[in-house]
Amino acid sequence: MRTEDILAAIAEHKDQLALVMMPGVQYYTGQYFDIKAITKQGHDCGALVGFDLAHAFGNVPLQLHDDGVDFAVWCSYKYLNSGPGAVSGVFVHERHSSNPDLPRFAGWWGHDEAERFQMKKGFVPMEGADAWQLSNVNVIPSAAHLASLEMFSKAGIYNLREKSILLTGYMEYLINELNTGGEVIKIITPSDSGQRGAQLSLCLSSGGKEVFIQLGKNGIVADWREPNVIRVAAVPMYNSFEEVWLFADQLKRLVRN
Known part of the structure; x- marks a missing residue:
């Protein structure tokens, strides 16, 4: 909007x-x-x-x-x-x-x-x-x-915000790498960091619910919203860049399968 x-x-x-x-x-x-x-x-x-x-x-x-x-x-x-x-x-x-x-x-x-x-x-x-x-x-x-x-x-909320922008930007970068052969995952959250917080909302072209379920079985806590959105939040208070990478790696394996 x-x-x-x-x-x-x-x-x-x-x-x-x-x-x-x-x-x-x-x-x-x-x-x-x-x-x-x-x-x-x-x-x-x-x-x-x-x-x-x-x-x-x-x-x-x-x-x-x-x-x-x-x-x-x-x-x-x-x-x-x-x-x-x-x-x-x-x-x-x-x-x-x-x-x-x-x-x-x-x-x-x-x-x-x-x-x-x-x-x-x-x-x-x-x-x-x-x-x-x-x-x-x-x-x-x-x-x-x-x-x-x-x-x-x-x-400090401004320190948290600074880390949040970096975490979310890193997550966006890793997800976009999955789309090099065509858009498999669409990020419906604005790409402008000033228009988003810690959350990215992901739409998968197919199999989104199954991917979400498998993420949970692999220890990734995300959120499903009907009809086809996985909400993922890299929260700066307690999430790390390594955890963002591990999420993206799991997502890549699930999407390829």
């Missing part, structure tokens, strides 16, 4: 738009969208702009505040490594933080703590970010989440 086409669609429908809602990284193709440009276009057309960052958070650097995003949501069990059922994340721009009349999913943990246990009718939000909490935190998964966030803080 071209950025200019997205911006044109927003402009075309501006008289009907109340909200622009998009993924930061598209789950199927792995495309990383231009959050700043989309947000600006939405605001210029009078709409609020929000993003689903399930496949972006922990994958690519984000500047939600500086980009002017109104709100965003994400889970923590993908690139943040925190496990199923772990705490979700919500970003709300500070320009909305003190507006008690803004429609929201109101949870009792976001209610004014001075009145919370009085169980009165109506919702009186806390000031700032606390107003957006829905419930008290699940302690055990949050311990894993905290450990993961400490690793991200130590490694």
Whole structure:
């Protein structure tokens, strides 16, 4: 999807738009969208702009505040490594933080703590970010989440991004080597490193599901998406260049067979 086409669609429908809602990284193709440009276009057309960052958070650097995003949501069990059922994340721009009349999913943990246990009718939000909490935190998964966030803080998201670009570029190079005699594997993720994260989505001309199954039997953890896509993510936090080579070598053997 071209950025200019997205911006044109927003402009075309501006008289009907109340909200622009998009993924930061598209789950199927792995495309990383231009959050700043989309947000600006939405605001210029009078709409609020929000993003689903399930496949972006922990994958690519984000500047939600500086980009002017109104709100965003994400889970923590993908690139943040925190496990199923772990705490979700919500970003709300500070320009909305003190507006008690803004429609929201109101949870009792976001209610004014001075009145919370009085169980009165109506919702009186806390000031700032606390107003957006829905419930008290699940302690055990949050311990894993905290450990993961400490690793991200130590490694640095921009260092991880630099390695991610190199890893994914190396994987793309090795896969393209398999196509020297004709396109056997089509990469539907954009080739521009600025428009993708750690994921490459591969379409095989035939036998894709069987190749995916055999990869798993050989210790390669990938992901199948109907009808014909294998999603592969070389995650910079814990994947190496050697592992990328081993994946490509296994893929080459399976494709040739």
